[in-house]
Amino acid sequence: MDLGRVGIWNRVIAEDEPRSREAAAEVEELGYGAVWIGGSPPVSLAENVLAATERLVVATGILNIWQHEAADVAAQANAANEKFDNRFLLGLGASHARFVQNYAKPLSAMRDFVVGLAAAGHPKDLRVLAALGPKMLELSAQQAGGAHPYLVTPEHTARARGILGDGPLLAPELKAVLTNDVAEGRQIARDHLQIYLSFPNYLNSLRTLGFDEADFADGGSDKLVDGTVAIGDETVIGDRLKQHLDAGADHVCIQVLNDPLPIAEWRSLSGLVQVA
DSSP: OOOOSEEEEESGGGSSSHHHHHHHHHHHHHTOOEEEEESSOOHHHHHHHHHHOSSOEEEEEOEEGGGSOHHHHHHHHHHHHHHTTTOEEEEEEOOOGGGSTTOOOHHHHHHHHHHHHHHTTOOGGGEEEOOOSHHHHHHHHHHSSEEOOOSOOHHHHHHHHHHHOSSSEEOOEEEEEEOSOHHHHHHHHHHHHTTGGGOHHHHHHHHHTTOOHHHHSTTOOHHHHHHHEEEESHHHHHHHHHHHHHTTOSOEEEEEOSSSSOHHHHHHHTHHHHHO
16 A cells, blocks of 8 residues: 555545545545545545545544444445555544543553454554554554554654654644745634644643643644644745654645645645655
């Protein structure tokens, strides 16, 4: 499974709508290697993008393990790969306590889920785990094909590569605002980050990366916004992409924040595929 070096991360592209299908086909034509479907998508949503394309790898970013049974997911994922030439990558995550009844011990829950996948015949190398901390990263190397960290910096990417070692896929998400107006870009980024600043796991991860309570207050400091979102023109976003790749990422999926379905921005950034 070849994801290429650069992909896109988006929620809307998997909708069963003509505009989304056309966008998926154009993303493939532009040369991106993969589409990561944001939110908590079931395997069926990935099939919408797979059906609209011929070569793209399509990944869930991420399927919420609390909402599904491992055996069912294994059957659905294996069927998607059989139908679409092994282009489906199962991204799994443990979500957040506020969204899950009886939420407890996410690492143990993930470990049990991947054991269930294996027992149901799902190949280890066709799944990745949403991983921030060392223990989940270790599990990503042991029981999956790699890791898909979200809301991270190049420093985290370097740290994750050190924990994963050589071999496992490391595919961080990179937030970006394509703009020549930094103030406007920061506001777009700040609006996007608000929900994440209410989740303990993201705050704990950000603390390990040098951010503190002052950075989380009042909508987020400029240091936090600039550190977690690439804001600027194609060169600025390309530089941040390169930082992740140089730090050990195999593939970076760019989440453009300008628009829910930012086709114009994907076109403008497509040159990064050739230089990555």
